[in-house]
Amino acid sequence: MKPLDPRLLRQARAARRYVVLTTGLGVATTALLVVQSLLLARIIAGVAMDGESLADVRAQVVVLGIVLAARAVIAGAQERFGHRAATAVVRQLRERLIDHATRELGAGQRVPGNENGTENGEGGVTPSGAPLALLATRGLDALDGYLTRYLPQLLLSATLTPAVLVVIWWEDWIAGLTILLTLPLIPLFMALIGMVSQSEADRGLASLQRLGTQVLDLIAGLPTLRALGTASHQAERVRVAGDAHRRATMKTLRTAFLSALVLEVLVTLSVALVAVGIGLRLVHGSLGLHTGLAVLLLAPEVYLPLRTVGTHFHASVDGLAAAQQAFDVLERPVPVRGTVPAPDLARTTISLDAVSVRHDGVPTPTPDRLSAGLAPGEIVALTGPSGSGKSTAVAVLLGLRAPDSGAVVLSDSGAVTLSGAEPVTLSGAGPVSLADVEPESWWRQIAWCPQHPVLVPGTLHENVRLLCPSATDAQIAEAARVTKFDDVVSTVPGGWSGRVGQGGTGLSAGQRQRLALTRLLLSDAPLVVLDEPTAHLDAGSERAVLDLLTELRRRGRTVVMVAHRPALVAAADRTIDVSGHTVAGLETGSQMEVPA
Structure with missing residues (x-):
């Protein structure tokens, strides 16, 4: 943990401007401090020793007042610009961090900071984003x-301390030598204390991230926990994580208080040594009062910046630890994103060619050498036991996860053979790998409904139009009729103007799912991806999903869905057993005829 990490200056332009400004203000403060001390010593010595009157020192008193006022103005400017710079630096770092994570996501890489995600039942990890979110906030x-x-x-301390030490040495070399010998004790003890506080700050940030991850995961799974009657059992887990964070925070504070005491004692003893030497020489007449007063006034100022650095260091270790993690994320190389525009998915065959994805802690990849095809306008159900890799296959198809081997191949109609290292086009345009496709042009043609749909604070009307802001009231009413969401709207106070909170607070899990399905139906995306669309619906409500599939088929949309329920599987044109690698009853490697 460096006091001034060069990466901060590289990653945030506001930090560079702030460092230059602070250095300039520091130089001005040093000059004013030296002038102030010398003037004050001159005034006191003149009045005490030479019998000067107020009229004799009036000009010096006026200059002293101007110097004090200038120091106050500089201190105020430092405080003002400091808060502005802090806001700008944090904003720039946050923007770069989120942009970097988005570019990694667009390149099909796992979002950094999600290594502590939750098990998704597919043998992999669900990227909840909690650690990254806590880091960025x-x-x-x-x-x-x-x-x-x-x-x-x-x-x-880099400008004032050496400058004032030079002035003291010029005035009295004995006092300068005393300060020079005692000054290194402060950074020495700061380094010793810093070694301890760094590890404590890292543990404190890690405990905060664990606590945040557990709470967010608990909130996300609260409907399921309530249904199982185990919601109250999770309180102990949150309590243990909270106690761990509290102990880590208190330990850091205890170290901060003790280190501040150590630094205060060191500075007090060092200044006392200087004062004793000056006092003895004043008694013996070997030192003038003006020089002695000037040195006594300047001596504490030599130690003050270093002492303050040590005091504020412990208030900033959490920020430094977070910045260290942010820099580690920003320095992770991002694979080159594709630049080829995505083809029109309304007439594009999508093929998964021997796709395998490995997960941390799982010995075998899931899915493992999955080869499957998706023709335009058909409804395909991904089936298989829990942990076989269905959700992971969806993530690969969406471009949210890069396969460890194999590829997703796009072909502009025609027949495609799915075996072999390279796909062969029998007719139509040449195949294009999804890795070479521009992510934005790919995502614009996809409507995705995950297991936990994203809802934003606002009205039902605002949430249902997220994918299609231009949707008319008539279109919304028709989509709600198909998905049976109109039954939900009739029970919400205010109807379509009724408001929901963050994450859909105010609606049940099944109601949120129906809202997401309605929103999806309003989209004109040619490819629709459904991850367990009936996960939060009862058997009676799954009729709405079946009606949705019928409507999507009528509109000629291509649909990929993860399905477990027999009724949902039966509604598909074709099923793909992710664990058995079976495509419409044909073994992997056999040719699949695709309609033109």
Whole structure:
């Protein structure tokens, strides 16, 4: 953990401007401090020793007042620009972090920071995004103390301390030598304390991320836990994680208080040594009062920046630890994204050619060498036991996960053979790998309904139009009739103007699922992907999903769905057993005829 990490200057332009400004203000502060001390010593010595009157020192008093006012203005400017810079730096780092994660996602890589996700039942990990979200919010917010308190004092110690030491040495070399010998004790003890506090800060941030991940996962799975009657049993897990975070935070605070005491004692003893030496020489007449006063006034200022750096260091370790993690994420190489525009999915054959995906802690890939095809306008159901890789296959198809081997191949109609290392087109345009396709042009043609649909705070009307803002009221009413969401609207106070909270608070899991299906039906995307569309619906409500499939078939949409229920599987034109690699009853490697 470096006091001023060069990566901060590279990643945030506002940090560079702030460092330059703070350095300039530090130089001005140093000059004013030296002038102030020398003037004050001159005034006191003149009045005490030479008998000067107020009229004799009036000009010096006026200059002293101007110097004090200038120091106050500089301190206020430092505080003001410090908070502005902290806000700008955190914003720029947050934007770069999210942009980097998005580009990794667009390249089919796992989003950084999601290694602690939850098991998804497919042998893989569901990227909840909780660690990354905490890093980009609470974690980076802790940089405020670093930028407004710690960094200015750090830069001030690099300018004020050596400059004032030179002035003291010029005035009295004995006092200068005393300070020079005692000054290294402060950074030495700071380094020793920093070694301990760094590991504690890392543990504190990790405990906060674990706590946040558990709470978010608990909230996401609360409907299921309630249905199983085990919701209350999760309180102990959250309590244990909260206690761990509390202990880590208190340990960091305890170290901060003790280290501040150590630094105060060191500075007090060091200044006392200087004062004792000056006092003895003043008594013996070997040192003038003006020089002695100037040195006494300047001596504490030599130690002050270093002492303040040590004090504020512990208030900034959380921010530094978060910045370290953010820099690690930003330095991860992002594979080159595809630049080829996606073909029209309304007439494109999508083929999974020997796709395999490995997961951490799982010995075998899931799916394993999956080869399957998806023709335009057909409804295909992905089946197989839990853990066989159905959701992972969907993630690969969406371009959210890059396969460890194999590829997703797009062909503009024609027959495609699915065996062999390279796909062979029998008719139509040449095949294109999904890895070479521009992600945005691919995603614009896909409507995806995950197991946990995303709802934003707002009205039902606003949520249902997210995928199609131009949808008319008549179109919305027709889509709601197909999915039976109109029954839900009739029970919500305010109807379509009724509001839902973050994550769909105010609606049950099944109601949220119906809203997502209605929103999906309004989309004109040629490819529709459904991940367990009946997961939160009872047997009676699954009729709405079957009606949705009928409507999508009528509109000529291509549908891929993860299905377990027999009625849903029966509604598909074709099934793909992800575990057995069977395509419409034909073994892998056999040729699949695709209608033109």
